Amino acid sequence: MTEALLDIAEVAGRSGLAPSALRFYEKKGLIAPAGRNGLRRTYRPDVLDRLALISCARTAGFTVAEIGRFLVATPGDTDLRARMAVKARELEEDIARLTRMRDGLRHAAACAHETLVECPDFKRAFAAPAQPVPR
Amino acid sequence: MTEALLDIAEVAGRSGLAPSALRFYEKKGLIAPAGRNGLRRTYRPDVLDRLALISCARTAGFTVAEIGRFLVATPGDTDLRARMAVKARELEEDIARLTRMRDGLRHAAACAHETLVECPDFKRAFAAPAQPVPR
């Protein structure tokens, strides 16, 4: 356990993130090094969990700022809990959209219309509820 | 049917996109006006379907360039079909990630740990298979 701390390069390697990204996240308050070895940042291993979470949230469409807010959440922060619930609902919609898109793509990879746009099945997948605008 | 064509403002209104976005998409080859009325672009009504598709694809994470490529796809373009299949598989993963994220958020909105990061249930939701790196 004398080697408990990870060098930034180590963290970069294991997390799959660039060192520059780690510094970027630090500047944004998402992570913090445990200390330094000379100038070199060193991290506690559990930063890897945090980074996994961050990556996941990023690819789920959260902005870095949002993630930062979530990461400092305490149980008393009902405001933030509400925001989380909202986000969960938004994710629901995103999932539905992605699912439609996936099905559309699957069909598109198989159907035989001149161009995608002419495939009625494909189009049907995107009766997007963007702006109903009846008239 | 003498009024078959839509003015750009009309299209913007019905599609929920800004006129500037329409011009932007045109520059990128995603859409084309049917003609002009003076300087004013006019569109065939079916451009709305196309725009719905585009919006959907955008929110599904496709870049404008990708969408452009998909839109000109012909049945013979096996390359592109392959790419679509790949995209469909990627979407699958995205959906899985979003689902995990949603579940994590739902839990987070309810659980009672000091900070999110300390909630083992929450963390468990993100055993991200980013970089396994066994040793």
Next chain:
DNA sequence: CCTTGACTTGAATCGCGCTTCAAGTCGCAG
């Protein structure tokens, strides 16, 4: 001690997807 080479910093740059802006052009009502 002096080199090596991986890190450090802040600032600049990039790619994407638009939006905004200044300046110009048109159709149409009066």
Next chain:
DNA sequence: CTGCGACTTGAAGCGCGATTCAAGTCAAGG
């Protein structure tokens, strides 16, 4: 014909999420 106002253009700007760069600093090894 005149003026209004909604459009046109190309170019510049913006927000985000990083990456890249130049210049500096450090620990360890020869």
